[in-house]
Amino acid sequence: MTSLFVSVTPIIILIWMMTKKNGVPSHIALPITALMVGVLQLFYFNTDITLINANIVAGILSAITPISIVAGAILLNRMTYLSGAEDVIRRWLEGISRNQVSQLMIIGWAFAFMLEGASGFGTPAAIAAPILVGLGFNPLKVAMLALVMNSVPVSFGAVGTPTWFGFSNLGLDNATLLETGRITALIHFVAAFIIPPMALRFIVSWGDIRRNYLFVLLSTLSCTVPYFLLAQVNYEFPALVGGAIGLxxxxxxxxxxxxxxxxxxxxIRQTAVAGEAALLADNQAFNMAVSNTQDKPSTASASADEKVTGFEIFKAMTPTILLIAILIITRIKQFGIKAMLTDGTEMFSVSLGPLGEFSISQALILKLSHILGTDVTWAYKTLYVPALIPFLLVVLISIPLFKLRGNLVKQMFAETGSRIKxxxxxxxxxLIMVKLMMTGGENSPIMTTGQAFSDLMGTSWQYVAAYLGALGAFFSGSATVSNLTFGAIQQTIAINVGLPQTTILALQSVGGAMGNMVCINNIIAVSTILGIANKEGFIIKRTVVPMIMYGIVAAIMSTLV
Known part of the structure; x- marks a missing residue:
């Protein structure tokens, strides 16, 4: 019992720090928690200090993978904004239909679905939500819609990062990871029948949803059918390609x-907006203040009423088209390029003394083995991690395509650098916290916690597993971090109680995705973008309802797969 209390104390303190009033930011709370786990490993679990230090080194190096993906996603986002492509896409989407439900589904669902698949990390809210506000929708309601809509694609967001990197510490082979992705996609597919209508209800009436339900259903399925089918063979681009087809x-x-x-x-809209004029005016003032600080090309300031030509649309969508094409070519093994990008044949190696053995493969895979003389190892697939290819590659191609001036290119990279700190x-x-939580084998904090949960819930754990994943996303702000943090606990519980490992990990992944609805970081981010102040509690009280419903769907589906 004492070991359990010691094991869960850092997690409980982490949750408290990040959820209390005036909560501690994740960039402070997570390192503090990692330090706490390190101290407990040293003084309570009596772990060898060399092994602790080796895992700290591996944790620091492991952060290069997700942060390089984040940097690539942000860089592409800034290029799209500064080139004026984002504005062209916005004006095109605005002009497609004047029906409220169709606008909300096209922009808030399908477009955001594709954006999540391409880059994730808050991009859907950053781009899609302001477009909807620009159409006259209430910013507060748009924020809630964006949070709820951005759940189904998240497990495969940012080219599948929450899945393939989120579970990277669990020692899963490719077949197990793929099966986990299949179950995850199935649960999301079923949940998608209720999530868009619940999100739409924040803005339009049930009557409007009912009258336009056929379109809602068609738009939903146009994303989720290819999404589900692609997940049968790949766990990297179901959301990206599904979103592109759905859009x-x-x-x-x-x-x-x-x-x-x-x-x-x-x-109808004129009536609805009349009582919200003051809020919209405040939001417009906020957007004006933000736009005045950006060095944005004049082509991006065109009126929304100006007709967008087919050539303009194609040019603006070229980066996204290139992104999808490159990902497909490099991820489908039949093309032969995937094998080239993941070739682990050693090309060069050198001893770094006590630090370990450093090597570079023919595919430029960087690897540090036997860190500090232990069995701890780190590796980075330079050409396969979607940072250089496709994100940076697409950006470099787009710079001459959009004829970006030097000062804009400099601003693009500078803003990316400032945002990833x-x-x-x-x-x-x-990552240090996760590495240390898993140190110690059978007596590690992760194994101790998992054993306690399995003893308490037994096979009934599958009914609440998704909510643990949601809790992880709630306090960390990321489905990837949720999977990194709780994936090992979920895996341990599944093994201990005899539940299918792939099903429980799929529930963890689904939970991390549905937790986006109530994630404090996401709520603050979208509220800041839309100029909403002091409404975090109001938003959580409303978005928690569809999140609970999502968990119920996940629990039911877990008994059927």
Whole structure:
């Protein structure tokens, strides 16, 4: 019992630090927690200090993988913004339909779905939510819609990072990871039948949803069907490709007015907006203040009423098209490029003394073995991690394509650098904490905690497993960090009680995704973008309802897979 109390104390303190009033930011809370776990390992679990230090080194180096992906995603986002491509896409999406439900589904669901698959890390809210506010929707309601909508694709967001990197510490082979992804996609697929309508209800009435439900269903399925099918063979681009297909089909359905009521929504919106004029005015003032600080090209300031040509749309979407194409070519093994990018054949090696053995493979895989003389190892797949390819590659191609001036290119890289500082510190803290929690074999804090949960819940654990994943996302702000933090606990429980490991890990992944709805970091981020102040509690009280429903769907599905 004492070991259990000691093992869970750092996690409890972490949750308290990040959820209390005036909570501690993740870039401070996670390193503090890592330090606590290190002290406990040294003085309570009597772990060898060399092994502790080796895991600290491995944790710091391991943060290079997710932070390089984050940097690539942000860099692409800034390029899209500064080139004016984002504004072209916004004006194009605004002009597709005047029906409220179709606008919310195209922009808040399908477009955001694709953005999550491409880059994740808050990008959907940063781009899609302001477009909806620009169409006249209430910022507070848009924030809640964006949080709830951005759940289904998250397990495969940022080119599958929460799945393939989130579970990277568990020693899973590719077949097990793929099966976990399949179950995850199935649960999300079923949950998607209720999530968009619940999100839409924040803005429009049930009557409007009912009258336009055929379009809602078609738009939903246009994303989730390819998403589910792709997850059967790959865990990196189901959300990206599913979102791209879904966005294309949703636009076609809206153009054809398929499943949409013919009732003119303009009068309805004028009535709804009348009582929100002050809030919208404040938001417009906020957006004006933000836009004045950006060195944005004049092409991006065009009026939303200006017709967007097909060539402009194609050019603006070229980075996304390139991103998808490169990912498909480099991830499908039949093309032969994947094997080249993951070739581990050693090309060069050198001893770094006590630090370990450093080697570089023919595919530029960096590897540090026997860190500090232990069995701890770290590796970074330079060409396969989606940082240089495709993110940086697409950005470099896009610079001449959009004829970006030198000062804009410099600003693009400078903004990216400034934005990754705090996430890098948070990820270093999270990964060191996870490494240390897993140190000690059968007596490690992770194994002790997992054993306690399995003894308490037994096989009934599958009914609440998703909520542990949601808790991880709630306090960490990331489905990836949630999987890193609680994946080992979930795996231990599954083994101890005899539940399928892939099912429980899938529930963890689904939980990390649905936790985005109530994640404090995400709420603060989208509120800041939309100019909303002091509404975090209000938002959580409303988004927690669809999150609970999501968990119920996950629990039911876990008994059927």
């Amino acid at each position: 294309t089909l949703s636009v076609v359905f809206a153009r054809l007015n398929l499943g949409l009521t013919k009732k003119d929504p303009v009068a 705090m996430p890098f510190i948070a990820l270093v803290g999270a």
